[in-house]
Amino acid sequence: MFPSFLRFFQCLALVMLLVSGAPGVAGPLSPGDRASLQAGMQQHIDRNLVEGAYLHLDLDSGEVASLHPAAAHPMILRMGSYFVLCTDFRDARGNPVNVDFYMARRGRSFSVFHASVAERGRLEALMKAGKVQKAD
Numbered sequence: 001m002f003p004s005f006l007r008f009f010q011c012l013a014l015v016m017l018l019v020s021g022a023p024g025v026a027g028p029l030s031p032g033d034r035a036s037l038q039a040g041m042q043q044h045i046d047r048n049l050v051e052g053a054y055l056h057l058d059l060d061s062g063e064v065a066s067l068h069p070a071a072a073h074p075m076i077l078r079m080g081s082y083f084v085l086c087t088d089f090r091d092a093r094g095n096p097v098n099v100d101f102y103m104a105r106r107g108r109s110f111s112v113f114h115a116s117v118a119e120r121g122r123l124e125a126l127m128k129a130g131k132v133q134k135a136d
Contacts (some may be wrong), residue, residue: 029078054099067091077135083103096117099116100115
């Protein structure tokens with residue numbers, strides 16, 4: 001009887017982890033998490049603006065581009081226990097530039113750990129490989 005009692009508590013602990021949305025456990029995103037992800041991305045952008053521009057260094061050319069926020073996309077992608085959110089920016093000529101923000105849970109909020117500028121093909125490759133998919 002004692003081993004089944006322990007098994008019950010192990011199952012209960014697993015269910016509690018799934019329901020709580022613990023890091024590393026995939027489950028549906030709550031409206032609160034969706035809002036926190038969007039807020040975390042926006043805070044990252046706002047904190048990194050220099051004279052109203054999000055600066056991007058092109059390591060191949062050595063040039064720095066000034067990007068201006070245009071519109072956030074509402075879709076949220078999941079990459080294991082991480083997330084990807086996308087925002088449209090405009091360069092100095094007004095051309096659209098996609099920026100993909102890779103985010104991780106940090107307590108009750110989320111933090112950007114990588115920004116990928118004008119590299120949508122890399123995100124699409126991750127999606128095609130099944131490593132990134134639309135969040136529930």
